[in-house]
Amino acid sequence: MRHQLLSRATWTFRDASTKKWLPATVPGCVHLDLRQAGLIPDPFFGTNELELQWIEERDWEYRARFKVDAQLLGEEIVELVAEGLDTVATVTLNGKVVARTANMFTPFRWDVKKLLKPGAQNELLIRFDSAMAYLRENHNAHTYREFNDPVGNSNRIRKQQCQFGWDWGPRLVTAGVWRSIQLEAWSTNRLDNLVVKQVHDAKGGVQLDLTPELARPDADAACRWKLQLDGETVATGEGASIVVPDPQLWWPAGQGAQPLYTLTVDVVDATGTKIGRWSQRIGLRTITLDQSKDEWGEAFRFLVNGRPIFAKGANWIPAHSFVVGLSRADTERDLRSAVEANMNMIRVWGGGIYESEDFYDVCDELGLMVWQDFAFACTLYPVNEDFRELVRPEATAQIRRLRHRASLALWCGNNEVWMLNRETVTDETKVEIRSAYEKLFHELLPEVVAENDPATSYWPSSPWRRDGVHGHEAGETSGDSHYWDVWHSRKPIKSYELWKFRFVSEFGMQSYSSPATNATFCPADDTNVFGPTMENHQKNAAGNQIILDYVSRQYRFPQTQDDLIYLSQLNQARCMQMGVEHYRRLMPRCMGALYWQLNDCWPVASWSSIEFTGRWKALHYAARRFYAPALVSAHVPGDEQVTIGNYRKSTMDVAHLYTVYDAPEPTRGVMSWDLMHIDGTRLGGGTKKVVLRPGEAVKQKTLDLHKLFKKTSHDDVYVRIALEIDGQRVSEETVLLASPRFMHLPRGKVRCKVKALDAHRFQLTFTSPVLQHRFAFDLGKLDYRASDNFFELYPNESKSVVVTLKRKLTAAKLREQLTWRSLVDTY
Structure with missing residues (x-):
């Protein structure tokens, strides 16, 4: 096969209502090209986002002029291959319409040999119609509620949903050639893809079965293969199967190593002529979603190579509001930070994109399992067959692109579509809505997964319980849960401890970004958190009020705005720590905690633990501690209450001390506790030798503090707990027995x-x-x-x-x- 990258051609773009062409970058998008031309300001600075909404209403044209290599034109078939067009595109080559498209996520391939001019300039013109015009003209019978689009109807188009605005992201509806575009030429046949089926036996042996997928079926096609590890060839041969010698298994981070084999397969026809080459890195492993019956109902846990794994991680949104042209470094920064915080799973959220090859490369290398949502989030989608037929090739292409990934753990139909629209979907007067929902998420998508990646489990929605049972109680017996009573419903943070969920795939608390990050987008005269700029960079309508609400419950009134930012981050870390440690203490009943969210797509107040600039918030440092493989954790079942007259009453008189352990090999350690007066006096304590076994959370000690609090106030005492292994302190925490705002913290010079x-x-x-x-x-x-x-x-x-x-x-x-x-x- 011969290739010609069209990104190397001379590209220009224009507003289709004007005549002036300007230089363009491909892959790229109109916002970045307008910025490069000096026609718009930085969309992230100040309140500039508000002044750029006109872009979404315009039609944009991109033009490339190029000559075609003569050898390429000598092939039987010459195809124009567009990996990503965003979104409503008319593709014209030398004045002839090649195709019209309406899906950002589907790669396209068209035979264009007859349209190409040998030895002369060719012109490729791609017109991107306004997404807003498309929304007004298509699927307009679909009028169901939008949850995050302030204008509405973004669910009618197969386009990155959070471009239209979300409660952490700006509304920047863009257009352009966002992934690679090239000419590919071939004769006789073309290797389209390869299926690699892994067969693992009970003795640790691994066999790879190879099935080439060809543009033209050929029963005589054969495979010649080479398998390498760390640059060394471990096996070569011919045929449809490979028995891997001394197989090295891939494990999630914290569970073992991440060896990646390079498998290179040449597919040849009956004459021995090479049809094509497939070369990818693969990890030898099995990952399954286990939903077997147990004493609490039905499990929801991931088994890797047969081993139950507690999923520790966070939700991922696009790394930038403009997803074009991101380098490996742009995603690796935050993914590596996830592993540094002891995470082993990332959930790629459904309102964004199917990420780049770089993203999945890094996940494979670092041992980050990927929960992959299909690109649907929150709102109901059109009911008609035309819409579903837009989805089928999208799903097929993305599954076939990612199915060989070592990190791929789950295909999930959507984010919160069932949860947020349950009443509508189950309304007996709207049976067509439920039928349409089920045809998409319970029929089409699982069918496409089964056809193209039967080794990977499918889950219809997040959250979901079998048969669509709703409510927190249901989440205690089966399925995955999103728990937002803390934050959206403003429940106390100890509400996390009310429920024994099987797997928690979303929960979160907002905080402000650091002053240093805020300085990257705030004009010097508009830095107040309630001012126009900061309000524009707070996309949750009640966000600032909720932050202040929770901060005021825990902390005293701050002296400065920088102190308020610091307190917001302390509060966020405290909330997530309480939730995660509760879920980890429930192990093996609960087998996963993925907080919302890991990263930001622009500088903003949000639920992230890593700021847009890459700075770690307090939460991310805390996550490194509360996701540690060996953890000492305290559960204080009591609480503080306020009675008539605003008098405080505390029942925080008992502390249960747990060890939690999820490393792969058992070990022993020493747990210690010290009862401390705030003035530094030690009031008591002790140690206990503990056995730490994989997958176990054990209550090791209960501290009864009733007698202590007859002599001393809750406000003056804390408990210092620690866990040591081989003399090294691997986990440590301070357990407070009163709200921090009431504690008599001492002052001293550091x-x-x-x-x-x-x-x-x-x-x-x-x-x-x-x-x-x-x-x-x-x-x-x-x-x-x-x-x-x-x-x-x-x-x-x-x-x-x-x-x-x-x-x-x-x-x-x-x-x-x-x-x-x-x-x-x-x-």
Whole structure:
């Protein structure tokens, strides 16, 4: 096969209502091209987003002029291959219409040999009609509620749904050639794809069965293959099966290694002529969704190579509002941060895109299992057959593209469509709606999965329970749950502990991004969190009020806005820690916790644990601790209540201490606890030798504090818990027995020693004479990564942290940027 990349051609674009052509980049999109031409401001800065809504109402044309290689034209078939057109496109080659498309997610292939001019300039013109015009003119009988589109009807088009606005993202409805476009030429036959079926036996053996998929069926086609690992050839041969010698299994992060074999297969015809080559990296593993019956109902857990895995992770949204042209580094930054926080699963959320090859490469390499939603989110979709026929080739292409991925764990039909529209779908007067829903998510999609990737499990919606049973109670016995009583319903954070869910695939709490990130989009005179710019960068209608509500329940009124930002992040981390540790303590009844959300697509106040700039929020540092393979965790079943007269009453008189362990090999450790007065006096404590077994959460100790609180206030006591393995402290936490705002936190001077390890790395050692609760340091606008932050700084104990900077710096210059605060410093 011969190729000619058309991205190397000379591309121009224009507003179709004008005559002026401007330089364009392909792959790309109209917003980026307009920005490059100096015709629009930075869409992320200030409130510029509001001034750019006119772009979605225009039609845009992209034009390429190129000559075709003579050898390419000598082939029997020459095809124009467009991997991604966004979205309503008319493709014209040398004045002849090739095709009209209306799906951003489907790759297209057209035979265009007869339209090409040898030895002369060819012109490819792609007109992108306004998505808004399409919405007004197509599927307009479908008028069901939109949840995140402020204008409405974005569900009528097969286009990235969050382009139309979401409660964490801007409305920037773009157009363009967003993935590669090229000419491909071939004769006789073409290798389209290859099916690799893994057969694992009980003794650890692995066989790979190969089935080529050809443009023209050929029963005589044969495979010649080579299997390599780490650059070394481990097997070569011919035929439809490979017995892998000494197979090395792929495991999720924290469960083992991630060996990736390179499988290269040449497919030849009966004469021995090569039809094509397929070469990909694969991991030898099995991943299944286990829903077997158990003592609590029906399991919902992932088995990897037969081993039950507690899924620890977060939800992924597109890494940028403009998904074109993102490099591997743009996604690897946050995916690597996920693994550094002990995560092993990422849920690719259905309102975004099917991610790039780079994304899945990184997941394969790092051991991040991928829960892959199909690209549907929240709202009902059109009921007609024309719409479903747009979906079928989309699903087929994406499944065939990703099915060989070691990281692929699940295909999921949609995000929250059933949950948010259950009353409509189950309304007996609207049977056609339920029928249409089921035809798409219970018939078409599982059928396409079964046809193209039978090895991967399918789940119709998230959340979902078999037979569509609704309610928190149902989530305690089967399926996956989204729990939003905390945040959207403003329930107390201890509400997490009310339910024993089987798997929790969404739950979250918002916080503000750091002052350094806010400075990247806020004009100097408009930085107030309630001002126009920050309100534009807060996409949840009640977001600021809910943040303040939860912050006020836990913390005192802050002195400055920077203190408020810090408190919002502490609150977010505290909420997610309470939820995740509760779910982990329920293991093996609960076997997954994926919080909302890992990343941002622009600088914004959101539920993310990593800011758009890559900075870790307090939550991400906390996640590294609460997702640790060996965890010590406290459950305090009591609570604080307010009685008539605003008097406080506490029942937080008991603390149950647990060990949670999900590493693959058993070990032993020592759990310790210290009852501490806030003034530094030790009031009691103890140690216990513990056995840690994979997949076990064990209540190791109950502390009865009733007698203590007859002498001492809840406001003056904390419990320090820790777990050591082989003399190394692997988990540690401070257990508070009162709301932090009521605690009499001491003030003390913090000292810091700065030691240069090299030009980019420094060791910071902090000490304090008193407890510094959730001590956090910052380096201003410097781009850095810290080994720890937002930690407990205990009295008279040094805490060393290593920071790594992007650019070289001296210790003296670093110290100039260094600031810190703990909770007591905010009021």
